[in-house]
Amino acid sequence: MLCVRGNRLAHGHSTRRFDRPWAGFAILKDFSSAALWAGLTAFVWYAFGAVPLHIGVSGQLGLSVEQTSSWIFIVWFSGAVSSIALSVYFRQPIPITWTIPGLIYLGTLAGRFSFEELVGANLIAGMALVVFGLLGVGGKLMRWLPVPIVMGMFGGSILGYVTRMIAATVDDLAVAGTAVACYLVGRFIASPRVPPVGLAVVGGGIMVAILGTGSPQPLDWAWPALKVPGVQFSAAAIVAVSLPMVVLAMGLGNVQGLGFLLAQGYKVPVNMVSTVVGINSVVNALLGGHAATVARTGVAILGGPDAGPVAGRYWAAMIAALLTVVMAFAATPVASLLKVLPETYVFAIAGLAIVSSLQDALEKAFAGKLRFGALVAFAVSMTPFAIFGITSAFWAMVAGLMASLLVERSDLFAFWIADSPSKQTPRPDP
Numbered sequence: 001m002l003c004v005r006g007n008r009l010a011h012g013h014s015t016r017r018f019d020r021p022w023a024g025f026a027i028l029k030d031f032s033s034a035a036l037w038a039g040l041t042a043f044v045w046y047a048f049g050a051v052p053l054h055i056g057v058s059g060q061l062g063l064s065v066e067q068t069s070s071w072i073f074i075v076w077f078s079g080a081v082s083s084i085a086l087s088v089y090f091r092q093p094i095p096i097t098w099t100i101p102g103l104i105y106l107g108t109l110a111g112r113f114s115f116e117e118l119v120g121a122n123l124i125a126g127m128a129l130v131v132f133g134l135l136g137v138g139g140k141l142m143r144w145l146p147v148p149i150v151m152g153m154f155g156g157s158i159l160g161y162v163t164r165m166i167a168a169t170v171d172d173l174a175v176a177g178t179a180v181a182c183y184l185v186g187r188f189i190a191s192p193r194v195p196p197v198g199l200a201v202v203g204g205g206i207m208v209a210i211l212g213t214g215s216p217q218p219l220d221w222a223w224p225a226l227k228v229p230g231v232q233f234s235a236a237a238i239v240a241v242s243l244p245m246v247v248l249a250m251g252l253g254n255v256q257g258l259g260f261l262l263a264q265g266y267k268v269p270v271n272m273v274s275t276v277v278g279i280n281s282v283v284n285a286l287l288g289g290h291a292a293t294v295a296r297t298g299v300a301i302l303g304g305p306d307a308g309p310v311a312g313r314y315w316a317a318m319i320a321a322l323l324t325v326v327m328a329f330a331a332t333p334v335a336s337l338l339k340v341l342p343e344t345y346v347f348a349i350a351g352l353a354i355v356s357s358l359q360d361a362l363e364k365a366f367a368g369k370l371r372f373g374a375l376v377a378f379a380v381s382m383t384p385f386a387i388f389g390i391t392s393a394f395w396a397m398v399a400g401l402m403a404s405l406l407v408e409r410s411d412l413f414a415f416w417i418a419d420s421p422s423k424q425t426p427r428p429d430p
Contacts, residue, residue, distance in 0.1 A: 034308030039319025048198035056350025068335035073224035121241035126281030133275030152374030155361035156381030165351020172344035179204030253293025373404030
């Protein structure tokens with residue numbers, strides 16, 4: 001459990017914070033080739049991991065090219081600006097992106113809520129993240145929601161992506177099957193510089209070109225469409241969307257991402273980063289986007305030993321962020337791929353893009369204690385239903401907690417007690 005002291009994580013080592021972070025060319029001396037390659041690698045992961053998934057989810061929700069363009073632009077651009085500002089100011093690799101699990105989860109709600117209701121729920125989630133960041137109470141919420149149950153809920157919610165990918169592969173073995181085969185080759189190579197989803201995108205795309213199965217429509221070469229969507233506040237959507245979005249952004253992003261930086265010796269400004277994530281989430285929602293978060297995969301690449309000396313790793317985050325600005329301004333041609341690519345290819349790539357997320361969710365759900373509660377949450381969330389207009393994901397967390405309380409209450413109580421502030425061992429500020 002992370003020990004929060006004021007606006008930072010207590011730890012025995014820290015990088016220094018400069019009093020004049022923008023003065024002259026002082027930051028140039030921290031640049032290294034290792035940071036450059038780490039930044040490029042992280043961007044490749046962002047592009048080939050998130051973009052195909054974004055296109056797939058937008059298609060599921062039935063969004064127009066303009067709506068998709070606005071969504072892609074704002075989440076990439078706002079995250080890049082915040083990443084650069086935080087990384088330079090604190091001299092730490094703090095990558096702010098958007099919650100991929102949250103994006104995946106939104107796709108599972110297609111047909112259950114209107115896009116306007118999803119926008120309203122995302123706006124509420126962003127406001128909640130801002131409040132939690134300002135008050136420093138985010139950790140208290142997470143203490144009452146055991147990770148295994150949350151991950152069981154998440155795993156069940158996204159399982160449909162994988163089954164749909166399998167169905168697409170059976171229906172179109174040439175294109176979708178090639179994408180799957182290339183993905184498996186990437187997993188076999190197991191190199192951070194060769195993303196499996198990237199190979200799947202390239203391999204499947206080549207087959208689409210060879211077979212001519214794509215639409216002949218041209219791409220839309222235009223600036224991003226900044227479209228302010230309608231906003232509708234629905235109690236059912238707020239319960240079914242806002243709460244899981246806050247949990248996914250905080251529990252899977254902020255806690256794990258900032259925890260990794262802590263392990264690398266950084267003195268992380270937790271509350272400030274959490275507040276910025278909330279502000280980004282609000283801004284994203286106003287242009288049709290979803291919640292921001294600290295990039296879990298990104299921070300592992302940008303803040304790890306392969307990114308060079310500790311004092312200069314923030315350069316890796318800056319480089320990745322600058323490249324994502326380019327991607328943000330290419331939002332319209334990227335969004336127009338929806339009308340060009342065959343459906344089976346989009347389904348296959350979207351499914352492959354979440355395989356790692358599903359594997360991670362299942363490992364966290366069933367590797368330790370509270371497995372029964374996680375299993376109940378998994379089963380409930382994968383079943384499409386709604387009670388009082390609230391979808392199964394919310395009821396999955398309720399059912400999982402109740403199941404653990406009935407069957408494995410000693411483990412549940414032990415989890416709550418272990419994570420209570422009175423049971424944490426105080427650590428002095430450095």
